[in-house]
Amino acid sequence: MDNDSEDQVNFIKRTKADTMTGMKRALFFLSAILISVIAFSQDAGDKPVGMADEMRSNGRIYVVVAVMLTILTGLILYLVRLDRKISKWEKSERKS
């Protein structure tokens, strides 16, 4: 406890050089804050985070659309292949 109070007294009794570094430090912090504010304003003006692309817009309804289209194309491709197989077999059957 005693040591602490001594330190605090020493801290208050600043020399001129100490105040200069204090001012430098304040300037440094101010500039850092300004830079971060500039950076942040650019970020916020650009896009909201987490809504990076079209698939994430409108509550991500387009994900559902993509899933539906995948199933439809998958099933239709399979059925078209089956249809081709059937017509191939029909042709060979007519010949024989």
Added chain:
Amino acid sequence: MNVPRLPALGETIRNLYFHVGMWMAMMTLFTISFVQAIRYLRTNKLKYDIYSRQYSSIGILFGILGYATGGIWMSYTWADPNNPAAASFSSIAREPKLIGAAIALLIYFAYHVLRDSIQDIDKKARVSAVYNIFAYAMLFPSIWIIPRILPSLHPGQDGNPALNLKDLSPAMRIVELPAFVGWALLGVWITTVKIRLTLLKEQKLIQ
């Protein structure tokens, strides 16, 4: 239609009708395939072997579609929104449900490889019917039981996911259950078309 507003899911909750429906159809088709394999072993009629084979191949089709739709769904819900889905691949690929489903599908791929590698028709039918029964025995442990024991991002870790009538909103349930039945019946219909073609093709063989 109103759906529950859930964090991380948003409107993608509607994928339940499609993605889960694929797996329901796959399980139905594999179950029918299993039953037909038993019927073949009981009666030794090659007709049932053809049934079993075609049901399992359409089941694989639905399984692949389920996997693809799951891939799309997870890359917009599990993946970090600020990274492309490929960047979070290493964490997603560890998902036990994904690995389990892949194992189940690979077992059924192996069924088709095994079938086509045997020349003798009766031997082929008998060996693949027995293999089909074992594959079906592995299906449910690998897609349901093992993923449920391990920690997972995939929803539905306890109870009967998607079929538990208590944890789904009533409005969604009205659409969901008919959709599941519909997907399963669509799969059965596609299979019957294919079975009819195969039966016509191999008419001489069967008699």
